[in-house]
Amino acid sequence: MRKMLLALATAAALPAMPAVAHVTIDPAQATPHAYVRAALRVPHGCGTAATTRLTVRLPDGVTGARPMPKPGWALIIAPREATGAPGGHGSAPEVATITWESGRLPNEHYDEFVLRFRAPNEPGATLWFAVRQECEGGAVTDWSEIPAEGRRISDYPHPAASMRLVPR
Structure with missing residues (x-):
C-alpha cells in the first residue's frame, strides 16, 4: 500500500507533459x-518507417503562404479555389496546401518543414494546421483532429498542429 501511495504522489508531483x-x-x-x-516539427516516422511526404492544409484566413524549399525534397503548392478578390503587389493565388515530397526523413531523426504566411486578424483564435504524414511502405498518419469544445488536445491520438493568435 505504501508503494502505491508513493507512486501516486510521485506521479502527481510531475509536471504535465505535452x-x-x-x-x-x-x-x-x-x-x-x-x-x-x-x-512544422516532425518528431519521427510512421512506426519505424521513414517519412517521405508531408502535406499541410492551411487554415481559412491564412494568406500569402510560401514554403521554404528543402534540399532533397520537391514542393507542390495547391491553390485555394478563386474567390474573385483582387491580388496585391507580388500576389499569387492563395494557398490551400503545401506538400514536401520525394525526400526521406528516417524515423531516428526529426526535422522541420518551414513556411511563411500572414495570420488572420482574429485575436484569440486558434489556427489548426492539419498535416498528412506519409511514410515508406504506404503507412499514413493524418494529424488532423481538432478538439471539441471542452476537450484537450491530449485527448486525441492524432491532433492537428495548433497556433494561438494573441494580442501584442
Missing part, C-alpha cells in the same frame, strides 16, 4: 495579422 508524438508548429503563438515564419 504530447510528444505528433507534428507541432513553432511558434505556438503569433500576433494577429502579422507575418509569421513557422516550422
Whole structure:
C-alpha cells in the first residue's frame, strides 16, 4: 500500500507533459495579422518507417503562404479555389496546401518543414494546421483532429498542429 501511495504522489508531483508524438508548429503563438515564419516539427516516422511526404492544409484566413524549399525534397503548392478578390503587389493565388515530397526523413531523426504566411486578424483564435504524414511502405498518419469544445488536445491520438493568435 505504501508503494502505491508513493507512486501516486510521485506521479502527481510531475509536471504535465505535452504530447510528444505528433507534428507541432513553432511558434505556438503569433500576433494577429502579422507575418509569421513557422516550422512544422516532425518528431519521427510512421512506426519505424521513414517519412517521405508531408502535406499541410492551411487554415481559412491564412494568406500569402510560401514554403521554404528543402534540399532533397520537391514542393507542390495547391491553390485555394478563386474567390474573385483582387491580388496585391507580388500576389499569387492563395494557398490551400503545401506538400514536401520525394525526400526521406528516417524515423531516428526529426526535422522541420518551414513556411511563411500572414495570420488572420482574429485575436484569440486558434489556427489548426492539419498535416498528412506519409511514410515508406504506404503507412499514413493524418494529424488532423481538432478538439471539441471542452476537450484537450491530449485527448486525441492524432491532433492537428495548433497556433494561438494573441494580442501584442
